[in-house]
Amino acid sequence: MNALPVVVVGAGPVGLAAAAELTRRELPFLLLERGEHAGAAVAQWHHVRVFSRWAELIAPAARPLLDAQGWTEPDLEGYPTGAEWVENYLRPLGEAFGDAVRFGTEVTGVARRGRDRVVDAGRDTEPLTVHVRTADGREERISARAVIDTSGTWTAPNPLGGDGLPAIGETGAAQHISYQIPNLTDLDIAARHAGHHVVVAGSGHSALTALIVLADLAAEHPDTRITWLLRRGVIGSTFGGGQADELPARGALGLRAQAAVEAGHISVVTGFRTETVERNDNGQLTLIPAEGDPITDIDEVIVLTGFRPDLSWLSEIRLDLDATLQAPTQLAPLIDPNAHSCGTVYPHGVKELSHPEPGVFLAGMKSYGRAPTFLAMTGYEQVRSIVAALAGDHEAAERVELTLPDTGVCGGSGLFDAPAEESADGCCAAPAAVQELPLSVPTAIRELPLTTSPVR
Structure with missing residues (x-):
């Protein structure tokens, strides 16, 4: 062969x-x-x-x-x-x-x-x-x-539903729900968000990036409302390692998102697991959780809850995959966010x-x-x-030919409720210089014609 x-x-x-x-x-x-x-x-x-x-x-x-x-x-x-x-x-x-x-x-x-x-x-x-x-x-x-x-996994984004399957009504509301970071340099896309109620679901780097560009949009258009939904019960280490991250730009991303939240541009709702998506006569959405109060009057939902592998075309191949992560069994313990410390x-x-x-x-x-x-x-x-x-x-x-940068995040908080536990030595990485990097932010938002309902 x-x-x-x-x-x-x-x-x-x-x-x-x-x-x-x-x-x-x-x-x-x-x-x-x-x-x-x-x-x-x-x-x-x-x-x-x-x-x-x-x-x-x-x-x-x-x-x-x-x-x-x-x-x-x-x-x-x-x-x-x-x-x-x-x-x-x-x-x-x-x-x-x-x-x-x-x-x-x-x-x-x-x-x-x-x-x-x-x-x-x-x-x-x-x-x-x-x-x-x-x-x-x-x-x-x-x-x-x-x-x-x-x-890769790009074609298989995780759904909004808190149990890993699409929420009831999620598919039917597809025109109001997207699964990638919005390109606000596109004036049509920016108009769909400016002056409206936008919900971001997710806790990873993509979600943080979306929050930053939306916060900049809200600074230009104060009528813009941003709600950030987290399935985990506390914010915890969501913002990452900050200055302890050995990838400076990754650390800066978390710090900028944290600053946007602390500045009051973003409302944070923790412990929210979407079960149902309803749509009213005005085209706005309501997200109903398994427990707690619903989020109402939503114009756009940005779902950034990660990705999953498409294994369907490998169905006739004998794979040894971890039952939790769907990663190779010998690799899974090294990357499991429920137990893995420091992000390394x-x-x-x-x-x-x-x-x-x-x-x-x-x-x-x-x-x-x-x-x-x-x-x-x-x-x-x-x-x-x-x-x-x-x-x-x-x-x-x-032979190992690579040393990967530390995230500076301690403990194994996973992606859900349990708070991270710091190691005995505090955090796991030495401070690195944080860099200010330009994100994709529109330059002509002030000229956007705003309406009382989402622009399509």
């Missing part, structure tokens, strides 16, 4: 890094991407600035390929937006692979050739079969030596990412299952280790 290609699913940052590692090792591969260009998913949040520097967003194996194209390296100390990451790195890297990358190609299933998941015989000797559908509707089968699934992820590679199915690996954000706070450089190290193992370089596969 060594003559068959390694199939990499998803031409995002980690999938491209996997392809670069395979190129460096001179292993045949195919990179399959559903979108029309590399970084298609990142392009959908083009207006958002990341909290990693350029130096942490460029995969080491990618540099020789980019340099061969006459690539101009960006300022390594800068913080790109999603659009800048795509245009200045992801798309040029995708183009470097030539015919080895196929765009407009969706993977619909992976299986062992001629065997469903029940059959034991031949799982070590038969190749994998990757089922794909092209943009024009044609179906194909690709025989593969191994599959590295870096398809221990280095890991092919050993933690292997499954009972030979030659199948989940890498990148998808490998984290439902756990939050994935860094690109984590994925780059994952695929370096995986590809080294496929090349037979087991010493390199087992």
